[in-house]
Amino acid sequence: MNSIRISLLSCVAALLLLSSCKENRKLPIYGQREAVTVKHADGTSGVDTVYQTIPAFSFLNQDSVPINNETFKNKIYIADFFFTTCPSICPIMHRNMKEIYNDYESNPDVMFLSHTIDYKYDKPSVLKKYAEKLGVDGKKWEFAYGTKDVVYKLAETSYLVAVNEDSAVKGGYVHQGWLVLVDKDRRIRGAYDGTNTESVAQLKKDIPVLLAEYKK
Numbered sequence: 001m002n003s004i005r006i007s008l009l010s011c012v013a014a015l016l017l018l019s020s021c022k023e024n025r026k027l028p029i030y031g032q033r034e035a036v037t038v039k040h041a042d043g044t045s046g047v048d049t050v051y052q053t054i055p056a057f058s059f060l061n062q063d064s065v066p067i068n069n070e071t072f073k074n075k076i077y078i079a080d081f082f083f084t085t086c087p088s089i090c091p092i093m094h095r096n097m098k099e100i101y102n103d104y105e106s107n108p109d110v111m112f113l114s115h116t117i118d119y120k121y122d123k124p125s126v127l128k129k130y131a132e133k134l135g136v137d138g139k140k141w142e143f144a145y146g147t148k149d150v151v152y153k154l155a156e157t158s159y160l161v162a163v164n165e166d167s168a169v170k171g172g173y174v175h176q177g178w179l180v181l182v183d184k185d186r187r188i189r190g191a192y193d194g195t196n197t198e199s200v201a202q203l204k205k206d207i208p209v210l211l212a213e214y215k216k
Contacts, residue, residue: 027181027189027210031160053186054158059115059144059151062127067142069186076210077111078203079180080194081155081163083118084130087170089177093194094134097179100204101136109211112141115155117163117173119148159188179203184214 031052038048058068078097082090097112104110116122122130127143134141144151148165155161155175163175181190181203190206193199 025209026213027183027206030188030191051187052158054182054188055154057146057150057154059146060124061145062124062131062138062143064124067144071142072111072113072182072186074184075109075111076184076189076207076214077113077182078207079113079115079159079182080178081115081117081151081159081161081175083116083171083173083175084122084126085118085171086173089175089195093177093179096194096200098134098136100200100207101141103204104207105137105140107211109214110207112136113144114141115144115146115151117148117151117155117165117175119146119151160191181206181210183210 029051033049033051035047036050037045039045054069056069058066061067078100080093080097082093084090094114097114101112116127122145124145127145128138131138131141131143152163155163159178159180161176161178161180163173165172166174177194178191179194179200180188181192183189189210190203192203
């Protein structure tokens with residue numbers, strides 16, 4: 001299953017790079033989809049496509065304040081999964097995310113959401129210190145704490161990011177470093193390797209494309 005997920009998000013990243021040279025482009029929508037019959041205002045029926053969305057969620061943030069999907073209503077946001085004591089990819093991911101945060105710090109349409117996968121240690125108070133050390137505003141960049149089953153299920157079934165607790169590896173956790181771009185309708189519009197310079201550069205290019213989509 002993990003190999004399928006890795007392949008899928010790798011394909012997403014490749015497609016985004018290939019499409020970056022097109023003018024007036026629109027970002028693709030990723031995830032499962034289904035055709036449904038809908039009724040129009042004039043009484044007629046037609047077939048429409050319903051795309052997979054990030055489901056409703058509820059966590060505590062770094063200030064021990066509840067956050068949920070309504071916190072990100074009418075926002076596009078970049079989401080990831082990490083843990084504060086991560087000895088490998090997390091510092092690189094968040095250094096790159098911080099650059100994007102700096103670019104959009106004053107833009108009310110863009111937010112950031114980092115979910116901790118270390119449910120044992122990364123309590124809200126720990127996340128608070130981490131956010132302060134990173135130098136980010138909690139109202140702009142939320143750090144989410146939740147139970148293992150809820151966070152891990154959300155990562156793997158909704159964001160398509162593999163996470164796992166593994167005492168055999170340094171740090172005790174294994175996870176992918178994807179930065180997932182979510183639109184205002186809670187649909188995945190891109191996934192980018194947060195440790196790869198070229199992939200992060202593509203994310204920087206795609207954010208204004210997605211913002212422009214909602215201004216039309």
